[in-house]
Amino acid sequence: xxxxxxxxxxxxxxxxxAAHYALKHTIPQLPKKDGTTYTVTLVNPSKDFYWRIAAxxxxxSKKLMPASKxxxxxxxxxxxxxxxxxxxxxxxxTHVDTAAQAVSVTTASGExxxxxxxxxxxxxxxxxxxxxxxxxxxAAALDATYDAFQKILPSAKSVxxxxxxxxxxxxxxxxxxxxxxxxxxxxxxxxxxxxxVTLISAENKMLPVLREAISKTAEKYLKRxxxxxxxxxxxxxxxxxxxxxxAKTIVQLSDGxxxxxxxxxxxxxxxxxxxxxxxDWLDERSRISCNPQTLRVETAGPRVYVVGDVGxxxxxxxxxxxxxxxxxxxxxxxxxxxxxxxxEPGPDRHYTANLSEQQIxxxxxxxxxxxxxxxxLPSFMVWLIKGRDYLSGQLAAATLNGDGFxxxxxxxxxxxxxxxxxxxG
Ligand SMILES: Cc1cc2nc3c(=O)[nH]c(=O)nc-3n(C[C@H](O)[C@H](O)[C@H](O)COP(=O)(O)OP(=O)(O)OC[C@H]3O[C@@H](n4cnc5c(N)ncnc54)[C@H](O)[C@@H]3O)c2cc1C
Numbered sequence: 001x002x003x004x005x006x007x008x009x010x011x012x013x014x015x016x017x018a019a020h021y022a023l024k025h026t027i028p029q030l031p032k033k034d035g036t037t038y039t040v041t042l043v044n045p046s047k048d049f050y051w052r053i054a055a056x057x058x059x060x061s062k063k064l065m066p067a068s069k070x071x072x073x074x075x076x077x078x079x080x081x082x083x084x085x086x087x088x089x090x091x092x093x094t095h096v097d098t099a100a101q102a103v104s105v106t107t108a109s110g111e112x113x114x115x116x117x118x119x120x121x122x123x124x125x126x127x128x129x130x131x132x133x134x135x136x137x138x139a140a141a142l143d144a145t146y147d148a149f150q151k152i153l154p155s156a157k158s159v160x161x162x163x164x165x166x167x168x169x170x171x172x173x174x175x176x177x178x179x180x181x182x183x184x185x186x187x188x189x190x191x192x193x194x195x196x197v198t199l200i201s202a203e204n205k206m207l208p209v210l211r212e213a214i215s216k217t218a219e220k221y222l223k224r225x226x227x228x229x230x231x232x233x234x235x236x237x238x239x240x241x242x243x244x245x246x247a248k249t250i251v252q253l254s255d256g257x258x259x260x261x262x263x264x265x266x267x268x269x270x271x272x273x274x275x276x277x278x279x280d281w282l283d284e285r286s287r288i289s290c291n292p293q294t295l296r297v298e299t300a301g302p303r304v305y306v307v308g309d310v311g312x313x314x315x316x317x318x319x320x321x322x323x324x325x326x327x328x329x330x331x332x333x334x335x336x337x338x339x340x341x342x343x344e345p346g347p348d349r350h351y352t353a354n355l356s357e358q359q360i361x362x363x364x365x366x367x368x369x370x371x372x373x374x375x376x377l378p379s380f381m382v383w384l385i386k387g388r389d390y391l392s393g394q395l396a397a398a399t400l401n402g403d404g405f406x407x408x409x410x411x412x413x414x415x416x417x418x419x420x421x422x423x424x425g
Pocket of ligand 1: 010013309
């Protein structure tokens with residue numbers, strides 16, 4: 001009797017979904033052979049799931065967004081599965097050996113392990129240049145980052161945010177409202193703003209996924225809170241003006257101007273967590289290259305899949321994962337059944353990206369902009385859906401518990417594609 005492992009790297013939105021899916025739908029449907037049992041092992045640097053969506057408010061105020069709303073322990077969410085079917089390892093993958101089908105992991109206590117896999121799901125996501133939006137190691141370290149930020153924020157007179165995607169816009173709104181207060185009902189700007197908040201947009205509009213008119217409305221809401229937007233400009237570099245506490249940051253802009261800021265926040269994009277993987281698995285943006293329909297990582301040998309923002313197939317975001325995770329996991333099951341039974345594989349399940357205008361972006365605690373499925377949403381709806389609590393009450397626990405994957409969902413069988421090492425794996 002032996003045990004084979006479905007190994008999931010990364011315990012956030014995508015990895016949690018994949019692990020639940022494997023436990024609910026993959027393992028129970030595998031053919032029984034030679035008494036082999038199949039289990040899921042999940043590897044993540046932190047033992048806690050970070051509801052990163054709340055980061056723009058969590059960074060600004062523990063009162064407005066307490067940690068209990070965005071830090072949730074991972075292991076209890078897997079207690080309902082049969083004993084022994086799930087293992088959590090607090091650690092980081094450091095190397096993948098495809099020949100041996102094993103992943104090297106360094107645990108949080110510094111131990112080195114090699115974990116063999118029969119199937120591998122990579123969901124290691126991305127890090128952000130600013131530490132305010134990433135749980136790099138554990139919840140305590142993130143908490144310390146927020147403590148340090150919240151110590152300097154109240155006295156800041158000038159805050160510059162580089163990057164006018166949703167993270168930059170949401171952060172500018174939260175910070176401007178925190179420092180300058182809520183404006184009067186009909187006010188177009190605060191009367192006596194305490195701080196100048198400047199958002200730098202590389203393009204002639206903010207929020208790339210949304211139409212220009214929606215970006216303009218976001219600008220209007222930012223102005224009401226005392227935040228200004230600078231368009232067609234990039235942050236070229238930053239340097240520290242002096243040493244020690246209270247040191248200002250000199251922000252050099254592409255138009256030749258500089259801004260002296262008490263706080264600079266880099267919200268200019270993301271860095272895929274792929275440094276532990278072979279370079280030939282990656283695309284030009286360091287994301288994992290995969291078959292965009294089946295989500296197999298074809299260069300990585302048999303039964304390796306990618307889900308979430310680390311994959312080349314997606315423009316990112318958690319809504320997309322509701323489509324992608326069932327695809328990758330159905331193809332994993334098909335490949336595993338073929339591997340166990342020695343029979344020809346069944347049909348593939350295909351992923352199709354939803355590229356409609358879709359994004360919801362609060363601007364402070366009472367306004368916001370957005371669109372869903374191409375339909376513009378009124379500010380009140382944005383507040384109702386997301387602005388109240390950044391979805392933490394409604395969706396954080398549900399995501400952690402895999403509630404979105406109770407069913408396998410309907411799908412249309414597609415022709416069988418070539419797989420790496422199908423006969424030999
Ligand atoms: C501030 C902010 C707000 C956002 N708001 C929204 C929103 O409102 N709506 C939306 O759809 N999207 C939003 N996003 C995007 C959303 O957060 C991402 O789509 C989502 O985090 C991607 O999930 P993921 O599981 O693929 O990756 P991640 O969430 O990045 O998780 C990757 C996990 O892998 C772990 N990991 C990294 N390296 C290793 C390793 N070597 N070994 C093991 N584990 C590893 C990480 O620690 C992490 O736990 C937001 C992003 C940010 C930064």
